[in-house]
Amino acid sequence: MSARTASWLPLSPGERAVAIEVLTHGPLSRSEIAKRLSLSPGSLTRLTKPLIESGLLVEEATTAASLRQGRPSQPLDIVAGSQNFAGFKITGDAVYGVVTTLRSEIVARRSEPLDTHDPEEIADLLHRMTTGFQESFPCLAGIGIGVGGNVRHRATVVANAFLGWEEVPLAEMVEGRTGLPVVVDSDVAALIEAEAWFGAGRGLDRFAVLTIGAGIGYGLMLGGRLVRTGEDGHGVGKRWIINANGGPLTPEGERGSATALLTIPSICYQVRAATGRDVTYEQILAAAASGDPLCSRVIGEAARALGTLVAQIANFAMPEKILLAGEGVGLADVAGGVVHEAILANRHPMADPVPLETKVSDFHEWARGAAVLAIQVLVLGTNEG
Numbered sequence: 001m002s003a004r005t006a007s008w009l010p011l012s013p014g015e016r017a018v019a020i021e022v023l024t025h026g027p028l029s030r031s032e033i034a035k036r037l038s039l040s041p042g043s044l045t046r047l048t049k050p051l052i053e054s055g056l057l058v059e060e061a062t063t064a065a066s067l068r069q070g071r072p073s074q075p076l077d078i079v080a081g082s083q084n085f086a087g088f089k090i091t092g093d094a095v096y097g098v099v100t101t102l103r104s105e106i107v108a109r110r111s112e113p114l115d116t117h118d119p120e121e122i123a124d125l126l127h128r129m130t131t132g133f134q135e136s137f138p139c140l141a142g143i144g145i146g147v148g149g150n151v152r153h154r155a156t157v158v159a160n161a162f163l164g165w166e167e168v169p170l171a172e173m174v175e176g177r178t179g180l181p182v183v184v185d186s187d188v189a190a191l192i193e194a195e196a197w198f199g200a201g202r203g204l205d206r207f208a209v210l211t212i213g214a215g216i217g218y219g220l221m222l223g224g225r226l227v228r229t230g231e232d233g234h235g236v237g238k239r240w241i242i243n244a245n246g247g248p249l250t251p252e253g254e255r256g257s258a259t260a261l262l263t264i265p266s267i268c269y270q271v272r273a274a275t276g277r278d279v280t281y282e283q284i285l286a287a288a289a290s291g292d293p294l295c296s297r298v299i300g301e302a303a304r305a306l307g308t309l310v311a312q313i314a315n316f317a318m319p320e321k322i323l324l325a326g327e328g329v330g331l332a333d334v335a336g337g338v339v340h341e342a343i344l345a346n347r348h349p350m351a352d353p354v355p356l357e358t359k360v361s362d363f364h365e366w367a368r369g370a371a372v373l374a375i376q377v378l379v380l381g382t383n384e385g
Helices: 013-025 030-037 041-054 064-068 119-134 170-178 187-198 258-262 264-275 281-289 293-317 330-334 336-345 363-380
Strands: 084-090 094-100 106-113 140-147 150-152 156-160 165-168 182-186 206-212 216-222 321-326 356-360
Touching: 013 030, 013 041, 013 363, 030 041, 084 119, 084 363, 094 119, 094 363, 106 119, 106 363, 119 140, 119 170, 140 170, 140 187, 140 363, 150 182, 156 170, 170 182, 182 187, 182 363, 187 206, 187 216, 187 321, 187 363, 206 293, 216 258, 258 264, 258 293, 264 281, 264 293, 281 293, 281 330, 293 321, 293 330, 293 336, 330 336, 330 356
Parallel strands: 084 140, 140 182, 206 321, 321 356
Antiparallel strands: 084 094, 094 106, 150 156, 156 165, 206 216
């Protein structure tokens, strides 16, 4: 990202901490902000005064009920609609785009099919989609882009198997076309950041996300920061072995791996190999729910694999919550009992219950995650992930 990056500047670290707390948890009373940040009333007054004067924070109207109860303090909030951000999710088949508010609420969405994987042509398409969004939202503050694969410095796509890309400076290409600050990251990282700031992981110290779809994604937030490793975006699911002695043999992934057992392409491949028919993932789930023997077996095996993965994450990362997300988590609804049995079978009998939440994420939801990357750059004043 270039030096043109917009940000909440100039803000002191204390002022920024107050603003972020209100953004992610507000509206909040002054006493609640002081408690959350361990500030004295005097320090909070000193920090909030310039934020209110600049219009970054606003005082909500005091209700008649609060006046009657002797609490005239006005809660502080952010004007969520004061700024908008574009987010894009690039798959092998299409580009999905959204516009969000400062609090990541989606206010516009669109998608465009891909008939090419050429980086220059896709950058042109992102430019056209951004221009289309600007007709209704002329003052976009930034662009976030999520891609499957490994990304360096939130700017360059190092490798993307779905697009066949290597060393593509996507942020620079799109920024040059749009004139807006651009941040690029793996789609899984973007989704996790969105959930940590505005969703299931908000306020948690240890939060894990497992995504199921075309591939397997995993991420862990510790102390409010995403744990980064060298293998990010390189397909951890292919080597995450669940059943070393069995499981389906599929074109992708080792036998018995999370990829072979759980991904949508693998599940569809298994049914097609057994029946000779092309069926969609949704059709397989519906058939399993209605008792079809073959589909029930495939989905049941996938559900046991999912429960095993969840238990392994809980055993070793000890998160306060695990979020299951992605287009493939519908199997948890169809075979939730099997998932739960597998979790129990792989946990100590005295272990605490696994705090598990599921969220079916379509591609526009992934694009929303990318928009949150742009929000973070503005709010934090840095492009460091």
